[in-house]
Amino acid sequence: QSALTQPPSASGSPGQSVTISCTGTTRDVGGHNHVSWYQQHPGKAPKFMIYEVTKRPSGVPDRFSGSKSGNTASLTVSGLQAEDEADYYCSSYAGSNNWVFGGGTRLTVL
Amino acid sequence: QELLVESGGGVVQPGGSLRLSCAASGFIFNSYNMHWVRQAPGKGLEWVAFIRYDSSDKWYADSVKGRFSVSRDNSKTTVYLQMNSLRAEDTAIYYCVKDQDWGFGHWGQGTLVAVSS
Numbered sequence: 304q305s306a307l308t309q310p311p312s313a314s315g316s317p318g319q320s321v322t323i324s325c326t327g328t329t330r331d332v333g334g335h336n337h338v339s340w341y342q343q344h345p346g347k348a349p350k351f352m353i354y355e356v357t358k359r360p361s362g363v364p365d366r367f368s369g370s371k372s373g374n375t376a377s378l379t380v381s382g383l384q385a386e387d388e389a390d391y392y393c394s395s396y397a398g399s400n401n402w403v404f405g406g407g408t409r410l411t412v413l
Numbered sequence: 414q415e416l417l418v419e420s421g422g423g424v425v426q427p428g429g430s431l432r433l434s435c436a437a438s439g440f441i442f443n444s445y446n447m448h449w450v451r452q453a454p455g456k457g458l459e460w461v462a463f464i465r466y467d468s469s470d471k472w473y474a475d476s477v478k479g480r481f482s483v484s485r486d487n488s489k490t491t492v493y494l495q496m497n498s499l500r501a502e503d504t505a506i507y508y509c510v511k512d513q514d515w516g517f518g519h520w521g522q523g524t525l526v527a528v529s530s
Contacts, residue, residue, distance in 0.1 A: 306457070335515075337514070337515035337516065339516035339517065341458070341517065348508060348520040348521065348522055348523055349458065349508075349517070349520055350520070351513065351516065351517060351518050351519065351520075354513060354514050354515075354516035354518070355514055355515075355516070358514075360513070360518070392457060392458050394458070394460075394516065394517065396515045400463070400470075400472035401460070401472070401474070402448075402460040402463075403460070404457055404458040404459065404460065405457070406457050407457045407458070
Protein backbone atom coordinates (compact mmCIF):
# COMPACT_ATOMS: atom_id res chain seq x y z
CA GLN A 304 0.00 0.00 0.00
CA SER A 305 1.54 3.34 -1.05
CA ALA A 306 1.95 6.04 1.54
CA LEU A 307 -0.02 9.25 1.32
CA THR A 308 2.00 12.26 0.11
CA GLN A 309 2.79 15.10 2.52
CA PRO A 310 5.28 17.96 2.15
CA PRO A 311 8.38 17.20 4.26
CA SER A 312 8.32 20.59 5.93
CA ALA A 313 6.14 23.60 6.65
CA SER A 314 6.69 26.74 8.67
CA GLY A 315 5.03 29.87 9.96
CA SER A 316 5.47 32.66 12.47
CA PRO A 317 3.60 32.81 15.77
CA GLY A 318 0.02 33.91 15.22
CA GLN A 319 0.01 32.96 11.55
CA SER A 320 -1.85 30.10 9.90
CA VAL A 321 -0.28 27.18 8.12
CA THR A 322 -1.87 24.41 6.04
CA ILE A 323 -0.42 20.95 5.52
CA SER A 324 -1.65 18.85 2.60
CA CYS A 325 -2.07 15.08 2.33
CA THR A 326 -2.61 13.62 -1.13
CA GLY A 327 -3.82 10.12 -1.80
CA THR A 328 -6.01 8.37 -4.33
CA THR A 329 -9.63 7.42 -4.84
CA ARG A 330 -8.87 4.20 -2.90
CA ASP A 331 -8.04 6.05 0.30
CA VAL A 332 -8.45 9.81 0.91
CA GLY A 333 -10.82 10.32 -2.02
CA GLY A 334 -12.89 7.26 -1.30
CA HIS A 335 -13.45 7.49 2.44
CA ASN A 336 -14.16 10.06 5.13
CA HIS A 337 -11.96 8.15 7.58
CA VAL A 338 -9.11 10.65 7.27
CA SER A 339 -7.28 11.60 10.45
CA TRP A 340 -4.30 13.68 11.61
CA TYR A 341 -1.69 13.15 14.33
CA GLN A 342 0.79 15.40 16.11
CA GLN A 343 4.06 13.94 17.35
CA HIS A 344 6.62 15.77 19.47
CA PRO A 345 10.18 14.37 19.58
CA GLY A 346 10.44 11.24 21.69
CA LYS A 347 6.69 11.13 22.33
CA ALA A 348 3.81 9.00 21.10
CA PRO A 349 1.55 10.50 18.42
CA LYS A 350 -1.55 12.40 19.50
CA PHE A 351 -4.95 12.16 17.83
CA MET A 352 -5.82 15.65 16.47
CA ILE A 353 -8.50 15.26 13.77
CA TYR A 354 -10.72 12.37 12.70
CA GLU A 355 -13.34 11.80 10.02
CA VAL A 356 -11.78 14.66 8.04
CA THR A 357 -13.07 17.53 10.19
CA LYS A 358 -13.83 16.33 13.74
CA ARG A 359 -11.72 17.23 16.77
CA PRO A 360 -11.36 14.88 19.74
CA SER A 361 -12.14 16.49 23.08
CA GLY A 362 -9.24 18.57 24.35
CA VAL A 363 -7.84 19.49 20.94
CA PRO A 364 -7.84 23.30 20.48
CA ASP A 365 -10.14 24.68 17.80
CA ARG A 366 -7.05 26.26 16.21
CA PHE A 367 -6.69 22.89 14.52
CA SER A 368 -9.07 22.15 11.66
CA GLY A 369 -9.33 19.62 8.86
CA SER A 370 -10.82 19.57 5.38
CA LYS A 371 -10.83 17.51 2.22
CA SER A 372 -11.23 18.14 -1.50
CA GLY A 373 -11.10 15.19 -3.86
CA ASN A 374 -8.04 13.09 -3.13
CA THR A 375 -6.36 15.73 -0.94
CA ALA A 376 -6.95 16.32 2.75
CA SER A 377 -5.60 19.31 4.63
CA LEU A 378 -4.78 20.26 8.21
CA THR A 379 -4.83 23.95 9.07
CA VAL A 380 -3.25 25.30 12.23
CA SER A 381 -4.40 28.84 12.98
CA GLY A 382 -2.84 31.23 15.46
CA LEU A 383 0.43 29.30 15.50
CA GLN A 384 2.01 28.81 18.90
CA ALA A 385 5.49 27.63 19.83
CA GLU A 386 4.12 24.34 21.18
CA ASP A 387 2.65 23.51 17.75
CA GLU A 388 6.17 22.80 16.49
CA ALA A 389 6.09 19.04 15.86
CA ASP A 390 5.76 16.37 13.19
CA TYR A 391 2.28 15.92 11.71
CA TYR A 392 1.01 12.77 10.03
CA CYS A 393 -2.15 12.13 8.07
CA SER A 394 -3.82 8.74 7.77
CA SER A 395 -6.71 7.25 5.86
CA TYR A 396 -8.61 4.02 5.82
CA ALA A 397 -7.69 2.61 2.41
CA GLY A 398 -10.33 -0.04 1.93
CA SER A 399 -9.52 -3.76 1.66
CA ASN A 400 -8.94 -3.84 5.43
CA ASN A 401 -5.93 -1.52 5.31
CA TRP A 402 -4.87 1.85 6.68
CA VAL A 403 -2.19 4.08 5.20
CA PHE A 404 -0.16 6.97 6.64
CA GLY A 405 1.51 9.96 5.06
CA GLY A 406 5.26 10.36 5.31
CA GLY A 407 4.96 13.18 7.82
CA THR A 408 5.47 16.97 7.80
CA ARG A 409 7.79 18.76 10.19
CA LEU A 410 6.17 22.03 11.25
CA THR A 411 8.56 24.75 12.37
CA VAL A 412 7.36 27.82 14.24
CA LEU A 413 9.76 30.59 13.24
CA GLN B 414 -8.16 8.13 32.31
CA GLU B 415 -7.41 5.87 29.39
CA LEU B 416 -4.10 4.05 29.62
CA LEU B 417 -2.31 1.65 27.28
CA VAL B 418 0.94 0.09 28.46
CA GLU B 419 3.02 -1.97 26.04
CA SER B 420 5.64 -4.49 27.08
CA GLY B 421 7.68 -7.33 25.62
CA GLY B 422 10.03 -5.42 23.35
CA GLY B 423 13.74 -6.11 23.20
CA VAL B 424 16.60 -7.27 21.02
CA VAL B 425 16.07 -10.40 18.93
CA GLN B 426 18.08 -12.09 16.20
CA PRO B 427 16.83 -12.24 12.61
CA GLY B 428 14.42 -15.14 12.24
CA GLY B 429 13.49 -15.00 15.90
CA SER B 430 10.17 -14.40 17.62
CA LEU B 431 8.79 -11.94 20.13
CA ARG B 432 5.40 -11.42 21.76
CA LEU B 433 4.26 -7.92 22.61
CA SER B 434 1.54 -7.23 25.17
CA CYS B 435 -0.58 -4.15 25.71
CA ALA B 436 -2.48 -3.76 28.97
CA ALA B 437 -5.46 -1.42 28.74
CA SER B 438 -7.35 0.42 31.45
CA GLY B 439 -9.68 3.37 31.89
CA PHE B 440 -12.19 2.41 29.21
CA ILE B 441 -14.55 -0.45 28.33
CA PHE B 442 -11.94 -2.57 26.59
CA ASN B 443 -14.31 -5.18 25.15
CA SER B 444 -16.21 -2.48 23.24
CA TYR B 445 -13.27 -1.16 21.26
CA ASN B 446 -11.31 -2.28 18.23
CA MET B 447 -7.53 -2.10 18.64
CA HIS B 448 -4.52 -1.56 16.37
CA TRP B 449 -0.77 -1.98 16.38
CA VAL B 450 1.20 0.77 14.64
CA ARG B 451 4.99 0.90 14.33
CA GLN B 452 7.63 3.54 13.69
CA ALA B 453 11.13 2.67 12.53
CA PRO B 454 13.91 4.86 14.01
CA GLY B 455 13.76 8.31 12.46
CA LYS B 456 10.97 7.27 10.10
CA GLY B 457 7.20 7.68 9.73
CA LEU B 458 4.27 5.71 11.03
CA GLU B 459 3.15 2.36 9.59
CA TRP B 460 -0.08 0.55 10.42
CA VAL B 461 0.61 -3.09 11.32
CA ALA B 462 -2.52 -4.88 12.52
CA PHE B 463 -6.16 -4.49 13.57
CA ILE B 464 -8.38 -6.63 15.80
CA ARG B 465 -12.09 -6.13 16.24
CA TYR B 466 -13.52 -5.78 19.74
CA ASP B 467 -14.76 -9.37 19.74
CA SER B 468 -11.80 -10.83 17.78
CA SER B 469 -14.11 -11.59 14.83
CA ASP B 470 -11.84 -9.77 12.38
CA LYS B 471 -8.05 -9.56 12.27
CA TRP B 472 -6.35 -7.59 9.50
CA TYR B 473 -2.66 -7.14 8.70
CA ALA B 474 -0.39 -4.96 6.62
CA ASP B 475 1.10 -6.80 3.65
CA SER B 476 4.58 -6.32 5.15
CA VAL B 477 3.75 -8.55 8.14
CA LYS B 478 1.05 -10.86 6.78
CA GLY B 479 1.85 -14.51 7.51
CA ARG B 480 4.49 -13.60 10.10
CA PHE B 481 2.60 -11.56 12.72
CA SER B 482 -0.56 -12.51 14.58
CA VAL B 483 -2.78 -10.24 16.67
CA SER B 484 -5.00 -11.50 19.51
CA ARG B 485 -6.75 -10.18 22.60
CA ASP B 486 -8.02 -11.40 25.94
CA ASN B 487 -10.96 -9.24 26.97
CA SER B 488 -11.00 -10.80 30.45
CA LYS B 489 -7.47 -9.46 30.97
CA THR B 490 -8.06 -6.24 28.96
CA THR B 491 -4.91 -7.05 27.01
CA VAL B 492 -4.05 -7.17 23.33
CA TYR B 493 -1.08 -9.10 21.96
CA LEU B 494 1.13 -9.10 18.89
CA GLN B 495 2.98 -12.34 18.17
CA MET B 496 5.87 -11.61 15.82
CA ASN B 497 7.62 -14.51 14.08
CA SER B 498 10.34 -14.72 11.42
CA LEU B 499 11.55 -11.27 12.40
CA ARG B 500 13.63 -9.25 9.94
CA ALA B 501 15.91 -6.25 10.32
CA GLU B 502 13.23 -4.08 8.73
CA ASP B 503 10.85 -4.93 11.58
CA THR B 504 13.04 -2.85 13.92
CA ALA B 505 10.76 -0.12 15.27
CA ILE B 506 8.84 1.26 18.19
CA TYR B 507 5.55 -0.65 18.34
CA TYR B 508 2.52 1.27 19.57
CA CYS B 509 -0.73 -0.19 20.81
CA VAL B 510 -3.62 2.07 19.77
CA LYS B 511 -7.33 2.26 20.61
CA ASP B 512 -9.50 2.72 17.54
CA GLN B 513 -11.81 5.69 17.35
CA ASP B 514 -14.14 5.90 14.36
CA TRP B 515 -11.61 4.11 12.13
CA GLY B 516 -8.83 6.41 13.32
CA PHE B 517 -6.04 5.90 15.84
CA GLY B 518 -7.57 7.42 18.94
CA HIS B 519 -5.39 6.78 21.99
CA TRP B 520 -1.77 5.61 21.89
CA GLY B 521 0.42 3.78 24.34
CA GLN B 522 3.98 4.93 25.01
CA GLY B 523 5.40 2.23 22.73
CA THR B 524 7.88 -0.59 23.10
CA LEU B 525 11.11 -0.89 21.10
CA VAL B 526 11.83 -3.99 19.05
CA ALA B 527 15.35 -4.29 17.63
CA VAL B 528 16.15 -7.10 15.21
CA SER B 529 19.89 -7.55 15.02
CA SER B 530 22.51 -10.26 15.00
